[in-house]
Amino acid sequence: MTQVLINAPKTARKGEVIELKALILHVMETGFRPGTNGRIIPRNIIERFTASWNGAEILRMDLSPAIAANPFVSFFAVATESGKITFRWTGDEGFVVEESVAIDVA
Amino acid sequence: MALALLPAVFAASFAMAQAGADRAGADKRRSGYQDMGVALQKMQDDDTANPGMLFVQLGQQLWAKPAGANNKACADCHSLADMKGVAARYPAMSKDGDKPIDLEGRIRLCRTVNQQAEPLATESRELLSLAAFVANQSRGLPITPPADPRLAPFREQGAAIYERRQGQLNLSCAICHDDNAGKKLAGVTIPEAHPTGYPLYRLEWQALGSLKRRLRNCLIGIRAEAYPYDAVEYVALEIYLMDRARGMVFESPGVRP
Numbered sequence: 001m002t003q004v005l006i007n008a009p010k011t012a013r014k015g016e017v018i019e020l021k022a023l024i025l026h027v028m029e030t031g032f033r034p035g036t037n038g039r040i041i042p043r044n045i046i047e048r049f050t051a052s053w054n055g056a057e058i059l060r061m062d063l064s065p066a067i068a069a070n071p072f073v074s075f076f077a078v079a080t081e082s083g084k085i086t087f088r089w090t091g092d093e094g095f096v097v098e099e100s101v102a103i104d105v106a
Numbered sequence: 107m108a109l110a111l112l113p114a115v116f117a118a119s120f121a122m123a124q125a126g127a128d129r130a131g132a133d134k135r136r137s138g139y140q141d142m143g144v145a146l147q148k149m150q151d152d153d154t155a156n157p158g159m160l161f162v163q164l165g166q167q168l169w170a171k172p173a174g175a176n177n178k179a180c181a182d183c184h185s186l187a188d189m190k191g192v193a194a195r196y197p198a199m200s201k202d203g204d205k206p207i208d209l210e211g212r213i214r215l216c217r218t219v220n221q222q223a224e225p226l227a228t229e230s231r232e233l234l235s236l237a238a239f240v241a242n243q244s245r246g247l248p249i250t251p252p253a254d255p256r257l258a259p260f261r262e263q264g265a266a267i268y269e270r271r272q273g274q275l276n277l278s279c280a281i282c283h284d285d286n287a288g289k290k291l292a293g294v295t296i297p298e299a300h301p302t303g304y305p306l307y308r309l310e311w312q313a314l315g316s317l318k319r320r321l322r323n324c325l326i327g328i329r330a331e332a333y334p335y336d337a338v339e340y341v342a343l344e345i346y347l348m349d350r351a352r353g354m355v356f357e358s359p360g361v362r363p
Contacts, residue, residue, distance in 0.1 A: 003160040003161075005153075005154045005160060005163070006154065007152070007154035007155070021155060023154065023160065025160040068309070069312035069313065070157045072155060072157070
């Protein structure tokens with residue numbers, strides 16, 4: 001079960017600057033820590049986060065092992081047209097999560 | 107007549123003022139929430155920024171998921187409305203047994219006895235998520251420990267542990283959390299140890315944790331030997347601490363540094 005919390009306005013005026021926030025449950029295991037058996041726990045992080053507005057990419061972010069667990073990303077975008085904002089996280093061990101929210105731009 | 111009435115009125119208003127002062131005195135207790143920075147307070151208050159809400163959401167899914175030989179979900183027996191206020195009055199006595207149990211213990215018991223399912227490990231994500239979901243139903247309510255006389259000896263035991271010096275540093279809970287609360291320890295404000303937000307998300311843990319985990323942390327911090335996970339000492343301490351925080355607002359899932 002993957003957990004995502006997204007905070008995005010449902011409506012916006014055309015040209016308005018809106019804040020988008022996304023929080024995801026992820027261990028962000030660095031790959032540098034030994035486990036209880038003394039062996040290094042393999043790295044397991046989210047490598048990339050992207051946001052797209054009606055399919056057009058508006059933000060791309062590379063994440064590093066130094067980022068804490070459950071990364072919270074907040075950014076701004078200009079509301080241009082009604083449609084769908086899609087958030088996508090990809091990472092180690094085949095991690096792929098996609099969540100979309102609808103927005104009405106008037 | 108009016109003159110005779112005046113002292114009575116005065117006495118009454120004075121008594122009311124006193125009662126008010128007493129209430130204000132009780133309100134001098136501070137939740138850890140009040141001692142943290144504005145950024146963290148905002149993080150806790152915003153349900154889409156509070157990482158604890160990720161676990162509440164997970165708990166909500168587990169709440170509706172059937173498990174065990176009886177193939178029953180929590181939701182099959184419990185209505186969500188009945189869960190309101192439950193976390194604010196735990197720990198309580200177990201129904202059949204003679205020992206007190208905390209909320210996590212209650213969930214584990216329900217899981218093995220009623221659902222006939224595999225027990226949930228202490229501090230496991232499933233157990234904490236379920237506890238967080240149940241605890242979240244009591245958010246904003248005052249902490250109201252039950253007036254069960256059977257809890258009294260355990261509360262006394264908890265109080266005794268709280269006051270007792272232990273560990274290589276020879277500290278008691280009270281030395282930090284009563285005598286030196288509000289001062290700094292390694293750059294961090296020492297809280298008054300009111301368990302208002304458990305299970306809560308601690309940034310240091312990068313995860314949700316129970317009050318038991320917090321107590322173990324403190325014990326290790328004073329270089330004492332932590333009690334085993336199923337020890338009654340934890341529950342006794344929890345009973346005492348919840349009683350100490352009686353009336354304070356329950357705020358789970360809290361966020362703490």
